[in-house]
Amino acid sequence: MKLSRDGSSIAYTVDPGDGSERLQVHVQRIGSAGLGTRLPQLEGSVSIEWSHDGSHLYCTRADGLGRPSRVERVDVSAPEHARPECICEEPDAAFWLDIGKTKDWRYLVVSSNAKRSSEVRVLDWEAGEGPGSLRLVHPRSPGLEYFVEHADGYFYMLSNAQREDGQYSLFRIPAESSSPSPPPERWECVVPAGTQGLVLEDFDAFRRCLAVFARDAATGLPLLALLKLERATGAPPQLVPVPLPAWATALDPGANADFEAASLRVTLSSPGRVPVAADVDLDAGALRTLSGESPSAAVGTLRTHGRSSDGTLVPLTISHAGPFPPAGGAPAWVEVYGAYGRCLPCDWAPERAALLQAGWVLAGAHVRGGGELGRAWHAAGRGVHGLQARVDDLAACIDALVERGYTSYDRIVLSAHSAGGVVAAGLVQRDPGAVGALVLEAPFLDVLTVQCRPDLALTVHEYEEWGDPHSTAGFLQARRGGVQTACPYQGLRGGAFPPTLITASSTDTRVPVWGPLKWAARARAMNQGPAPILVAPDLHAGHAAHESQRLELAALLQAFAMRALGLA
Incomplete structure (x- = not known):
């Protein structure tokens, strides 16, 4: 489910429940009754995303083998009559397309991913770039994986660049489109693999900081840290660990869709403890649980x-x-x-x-x-x-x-x-x-x-x-x-x-x-x-x-x- 930028509409997919995984796409105004308007022309979409102004819906469409191979968009102002427009297509059968956006709504992000390599293109909405203006961040290269977010004028990237063992580090490069992106060996590494015993897994962007999701390099248990961007001083970003309960063997982030949010919502659990919601203060780094102890704590x-x-x-x-x-x-x-x-x-x-x-x-x-x-x-x-x-x-x-x-x-x-x-x-x-x-x-x-x-x-x-x-x-x-x-x-x-x-x-x-x-x-x-x-x-x-x-x-x-x- 995706919420439009102004909060007036949602777009969501529905599994028909027949095992085919051929999803149906619906668009609905907030507050209206029923299932909203079904878009049969987008049936079989794999991922969806709103445009920055809410006028269009982007989606990835699957080919005959179920591979997401095309990015299309459709005008939702008159969805019954709109015909999808193809934005880009992936010819290589080893690569699957995915569509998303940066959390600050600055860029549309189109990722093309194989099992061991990836390629990302972005469209700058604030610069007024149209759907034909996708810009390549870095061309695909065998063995190179990278995943992009945007904050503070930089593209932050989780990538295995500069590593022979394939472990992820966190990098950044300037996001300006006036110059070509630097080669991977010149990407600025802000959190090297292995820092503080972390195995990096994912990250989320906020105006205040980046939330870094990781695992313990010895046990594989989940860990969480905040990367302070230090805008005022210009100092290098600082990584601050967030203490988690010793019993937590699973950490699941919430939607956390607000780039301006002051807290991060997560859910903690283990095989013997029911899920407990918690908020992490993005300034202080403190975790506060929102529900009591699990009744199955004896496990x-x-x-x-x-x-x-x-x-x-x-x-x-x-x-x-x-x-x-x-x-x-x-x-x-x-x-x-x-x-x-x-x-x-x-x-x-x-x-x-x-x-x-x-x-x-x-x-x-x-x-x-x-x-x-x-x-x-x-x-x-x-x-x-x-x-x-x-x-x-x-x-x-x-x-x-x-x-x-x-x-x-x-x-x-x-x-x-x-x-x-x-x-x-x-x-x-x-x-x-x-x-x-x-x-x-x-x-x-x-x-x-x-x-x-x-x-x-x-x-x-x-x-x-x-x-x-x-x-x-x-x-x-x-x-x-x-x-x-x-x-x-x-x-x-x-x-x-x-x-x-x-x-x-x-x-x-x-x-x-x-x-x-x-x-x-x-x-x-x-x-x-x-x-x-x-x-x-x-x-x-x-x-x-x-x-x-x-x-x-x-x-x-x-x-x-x-x-x-x-x-x-």
């Missing part, structure tokens, strides 16, 4: 590590309503993801809270490929060799849980969604007795076949994540068994598999339904034990269950898990 959460086979310490989050470790061990629900540089959520969720109340241990294995320790952590889990590292990391976390008395192997339910299925199924492929049950939601399991199909929605965009079998190196790796061994379907071998439940949907636009079905069929044929391998199909779920069905699905998965462990 303890611990961030520790497992030691992988190469000696790497892998962050491991453990939650339990009772003593650490539980006397005699307990059933454990272990989650894993490890892909695309995304962090495994460590926030509060009602479906997970039900397990805690029933005496279960909850654990999150933050394996390589995720973003908990920054871009270097992601890079270490990428590609063919990274697939094996992710599985090693997961095995180390499970071993740590068992060796420290939290649970036993036969009482562990291993759960994964989407790309996390590569890691979870990879562990069971290697060691079928490593867990007591396996739960996979819309899992990505046939990596090699998908990466050989550029006609599928995400394949070309994700070559840099999983490998490109069409390249010479990728083809040789596949022939030599690299991808085949790491791919859960291609590398599946016989064994006594644990009880397994898989969800899949024919409307899933991200993971083709035939991948999970093929894996289930082959696993059944190769299963040397009595445990069932079940598939729960849903024709309309798409890649993830709709919000209205999420708890119902969680109940199904947990009922299966309890039955598989002999608890029901």
Whole structure:
């Protein structure tokens, strides 16, 4: 949902709930009834943004494979008759377009992002530049990522420039359009990677300062700091840490749409604590919670590590309503993801809270490929060799849980969604007795076949994540068994598999339904034990269950898990 600059109108997208992810766009005057005016000519938009004067709506439109490849705008003064006007188009199938604005409403921002490189163009609204005046900030370059905001006459950029390890630093360059942007080696670095033990993740701009969102370089826990811009003195920007509660394993920023705001709204939570809203004073740097202590504060959460086979310490989050470790061990629900540089959520969720109340241990294995320790952590889990590292990391976390008395192997339910299925199924492929049950939601399991199909929605965009079998190196790796061994379907071998439940949907636009079905069929044929391998199909779920069905699905998965462990 986007609010116009004058606050008179909103534009928002509606998910039709059929799993297609083909969003509908509506525009509505504040205070009017109903769903507002639907813009059928913008159906299938991926992102939307208002123009500075509220006369037009910009959007990114998807091509036939669902890739946001065009930026268009439409006149909303007469939306029923307006025809979209194309502003720019991205021909490279590896790049996806995104549309936004700087928070001060000075610039429209068009970003073109691949997995390991990016390119940004801006349109200066205050200078009266028209839609054909997009200005390139810096041309795309292999391996260079940068993301732009504007404040105080500068473009502030989160980027991996000037770093061989790929970690993000915070840079700035003058925003004037009269001269070309300097090359990355001349960008002014205002917060180098690793400053105060921070792994930079994101930032937000205000007139008073920048809010810097980061993670602890050792534990991967969330951190927050304010970058004081020091306009009056002209001194270098100063980074001031904001103390967070020790129990907070998740920090989610609010909308924070007001550039002139004096405070930053965040939400803090953990697997055992319901979300608590808090405001951060942007001048003093003090955090003030707006609600009381969570009633589930008796649940303890611990961030520790497992030691992988190469000696790497892998962050491991453990939650339990009772003593650490539980006397005699307990059933454990272990989650894993490890892909695309995304962090495994460590926030509060009602479906997970039900397990805690029933005496279960909850654990999150933050394996390589995720973003908990920054871009270097992601890079270490990428590609063919990274697939094996992710599985090693997961095995180390499970071993740590068992060796420290939290649970036993036969009482562990291993759960994964989407790309996390590569890691979870990879562990069971290697060691079928490593867990007591396996739960996979819309899992990505046939990596090699998908990466050989550029006609599928995400394949070309994700070559840099999983490998490109069409390249010479990728083809040789596949022939030599690299991808085949790491791919859960291609590398599946016989064994006594644990009880397994898989969800899949024919409307899933991200993971083709035939991948999970093929894996289930082959696993059944190769299963040397009595445990069932079940598939729960849903024709309309798409890649993830709709919000209205999420708890119902969680109940199904947990009922299966309890039955598989002999608890029901």
